Amino acid sequence: MRALPRTPPPSGAPPAAAVAIPELPRAEPGTSLYVHLPFCATKCRYCDFPSYPGKGMPIDAYLDALCVEIRARAPRHPRTIFLGGGTPTYLGEAQIRRVFSTIAEATGFEAGRTEVTVEANPESATEEKLLLLRRSGANRLSLGVQAMRERLLQFFDRPHDVGSVRRAVAAARAAGFENLNLDLIFGAPGQTPADWREDLSAAIALQPDHLSLYDLVYEEGTAFRRWLDRGWLSPLPEEVCRELFLISVELAGSSGFRPYEVSNFARPGRECRHNLTYWRNEPYVGVGCGAASYVGGIRWKNDARVLPYIRALERGAVPLIEQERLAGLDRLKESIFLGLRLREGVTRSRLLRETGLDLETVFDLEIRTSREKGLLEWDGERLFLTEEGVLLADSVLYSFFTQSPV
Numbered sequence: 001m002r003a004l005p006r007t008p009p010p011s012g013a014p015p016a017a018a019v020a021i022p023e024l025p026r027a028e029p030g031t032s033l034y035v036h037l038p039f040c041a042t043k044c045r046y047c048d049f050p051s052y053p054g055k056g057m058p059i060d061a062y063l064d065a066l067c068v069e070i071r072a073r074a075p076r077h078p079r080t081i082f083l084g085g086g087t088p089t090y091l092g093e094a095q096i097r098r099v100f101s102t103i104a105e106a107t108g109f110e111a112g113r114t115e116v117t118v119e120a121n122p123e124s125a126t127e128e129k130l131l132l133l134r135r136s137g138a139n140r141l142s143l144g145v146q147a148m149r150e151r152l153l154q155f156f157d158r159p160h161d162v163g164s165v166r167r168a169v170a171a172a173r174a175a176g177f178e179n180l181n182l183d184l185i186f187g188a189p190g191q192t193p194a195d196w197r198e199d200l201s202a203a204i205a206l207q208p209d210h211l212s213l214y215d216l217v218y219e220e221g222t223a224f225r226r227w228l229d230r231g232w233l234s235p236l237p238e239e240v241c242r243e244l245f246l247i248s249v250e251l252a253g254s255s256g257f258r259p260y261e262v263s264n265f266a267r268p269g270r271e272c273r274h275n276l277t278y279w280r281n282e283p284y285v286g287v288g289c290g291a292a293s294y295v296g297g298i299r300w301k302n303d304a305r306v307l308p309y310i311r312a313l314e315r316g317a318v319p320l321i322e323q324e325r326l327a328g329l330d331r332l333k334e335s336i337f338l339g340l341r342l343r344e345g346v347t348r349s350r351l352l353r354e355t356g357l358d359l360e361t362v363f364d365l366e367i368r369t370s371r372e373k374g375l376l377e378w379d380g381e382r383l384f385l386t387e388e389g390v391l392l393a394d395s396v397l398y399s400f401f402t403q404s405p406v
């Protein structure tokens with residue numbers, strides 16, 4: 001989830017600037033759709049997503065506003081739909097039914113032809129809800145497992161246990177989900193390579209179709225970051241994190257998963273088409289608080305706060321917190337930043353077509369420097385990370401932003 005462009009604005013963000021809905025560009029039919037459902041059972045200690053413990057929150061009022069935004073902005077016949085959060089399965093069955101019927105009415109998506117992903121947490125992925133999701137057109141389930149040992153789940157403050165992971169996977173298969181992703185986090189303080197090997201093996205034994213394996217990041221605004229700043233946590237040494245990452249690649253690879261993005265592994269044909277849209281910097285519409293959109297070269301992001309979001313929609317406005325036009329060098333940098341995360345990398349001719357700029361001319365120095373260090377491969381058309389480059393992906397990607405282009 002962390003790789004996706006739906007990060008919240010910094011805390012203390014200015015009040016939303018209400019912009020009339022018609023002022024934003026209308027997405028072409030077929031554009032991907034993201035729907036944000038921000039409510040969770042608890043707030044996990046590492047989480048910096050726009051998500052909130054749902055108890056006492058105005059969930060129905062939020063859904064009223066969300067449905068208004070879906071009707072106003074959702075593209076017709078989206079290629080992919082992704083319901084993320086938050087925890088979509090935190091909603092009750094009637095609420096899930098309402099969201100899906102609004103999406104179906106607004107988009108006319110065809111169940112079976114469109115990739116429709118729903119994020120779920122084990123404690124709320126009940127048999128009834130999974131069956132309802134499947135019957136409503138969802139065909140891909142992304143389960144937030146995060147860890148396969150109780151001690152770690154408690155450390156993360158997750159509201160589920162390992163037994164509920166097993167139950168949720170069985171229920172998902174029984175409901176007819178043939179495309180199942182498991183999200184896991186590695187690199188918690190004190191985790192050993194043997195621990196991670198055992199836990200990842202236990203997750204792979206559940207026979208998912210896709211794995212998202214993220215290293216723990218101490219993001220601003222999270223409980224873990226505060227603990228780190230107070231010296232209550234000792235992050236794993238870099239060389240141990242590196243070893244854990246190599247174990248991920250080795251175990252996933254030997255179990256039939258192909259790495260196609262720095263943190264994502266899929267069985268053949270099971271790559272997440274929705275997330276590929278983000279990494280390839282293709283257009284998408286995001287609705288809900290904190291959701292980002294990218295249409296017609298313009299990127300905008302909704303206010304991450306629930307009440308301002310609801311109030312803006314009640315006034316017939318979109319609660320924008322950011323809006324910018326991406327063109328030329330900015331668009332080139334963004335496409336590289338996102339696309340280099342993919343093992344396929346980025347292609348010169350496509351970037352030239354989209355931005356009018358030649359990758360090698362603009363970033364000759366960055367490409368040469370990273371190639372000399374053995375971090376990037378460049379064949380004159382395609383630029384991609386080497387195996388060593390994947391391990392140092394963040395620093396390679398940031399080098400395209402921090403160095404001045406020639």
Ligand code: SF4
Binds near residue numbers: 039043048085144
């Ligand atoms: S369940 Fe997911 S979205 Fe909710 S707090 Fe935990 S990590 Fe964040």
